[in-house]
Each structure stands twice: as structure tokens, then as C-alpha cells.
Amino acid sequence: MHAVVAPPPVPVGQIKSFGPFGPKYEVGHALRQLEDGDWMIEVTMVETGEKAEYRWTHLTDDPVAH
Template structure:
């Protein structure tokens, strides 16, 4: 039997960018937990509206967009 794990806090709505010069994205909601314990969150590209999945553990490495 697997223990139910509550999703971690995710800064939904925060605008960040991929690295110091990458495109801006808006953080969305948690999608699912991965086998390695990480979580996938939905992100939306600010300029195109395209959505993608992104590892939660990568969010702290990305700067807030200015």
C-alpha cells in the first residue's frame, strides 16, 4: 500500500525565466509526482501561451523575471 503524499507548495502565478537569459514562464499547478519523488508542474510560456511540464526541483534555480 502506498502512502498518500500531499503535493508541495508551488508558487502558482509567479513569473520566472529559464536561466538568466531564457524565456519567461508562469508557474502553474502541480500535475503529478514522479517515481524519483520529484513533482511535475505545468508552466505556461509568457510570450506564446504554450504550456509544458517542468520539474519542481528546477524552479528554485530559475530567477524571477523582471
Template sequence: MLLNNADSACRHRASEILSLGSKMTSSDAKLYVPTGEIKTFGPLGPKYEVGQPLRPLDDGDWMIEIVLVETGETAEYRLRHLVEDPNAF
């Protein structure tokens, strides 16, 4: 029973985090950025490594630094788009 309660609590927290989505603002106490994860631009796009948050944007989104795996080039990418991209395999 304890495991079921913990699992339910985890699902509830995950749904809270997902519902924040584009509602995040610079005043949020905690900003989750999957720093160090390797993702792709869409299902077939090039791979990139997620870097650090750079700055909040006026629309509540965040600009995140990314590094393209193949070239080492750094770029800026919106968190809103980053969280929708799949993890690379």
C-alpha cells in the same frame, strides 16, 4: 526580542523547507509550488508562469504545468528545476 525570535523561527523554517529540496515525495502533506509566479529559464531565458502540480514522479520530484509567457504554450517542467530558476523582472 519577540521580533528576533520570530525572525529566527522564519529562518529556521525556511532552512527546513530548502533542505527538503529533492527529498520531497508524493506522501508529503504540503507541497509548495509558487503558482502564478513569473520565472525565467536561467538568468536570461524566456519567461514562464508557474501553474499547478500535475503529478508526483518516481524519483520524488513533481511535474508542474508551466505556460510560456510569449507564446501561451503549455509545457511540463520538473519542480526541482523550477525552484532553481530566478523570478522574472
């Protein structure tokens, strides 16, 4: 039997960047939990509108964009 695990507190709508000088993205909702316990989060590239999936653990390391 699988336990239901609540997703992490995702800052939906926040604009972040991939590292200090990378492109900006808008944080979306948690999509699914991975086998290693991490979560995939939907992100939208600010410049192109392209949607992608990004690991929660990487997202938490990225700075808020200015």
C-alpha cells in the same frame, strides 16, 4: 499501499525565467509526483501561451523574472 504525498508549495502565478536570460514562464499547479520523488509542474510560456511540464527541482533553481 501507496502513501498520499502532498505536493510542494508551488508559487502559482509567479513569473520566472529559464535561467538568468531564458524565456519567461508562468508557474502553474503541481501535476504529479515522479518515481524519484520530484514533481512535474505545469508552466505556461509567457510569449506564446504554450503549456509544458517542468520539474519542480528545476523550477526552484530558476530566478523570478523582472
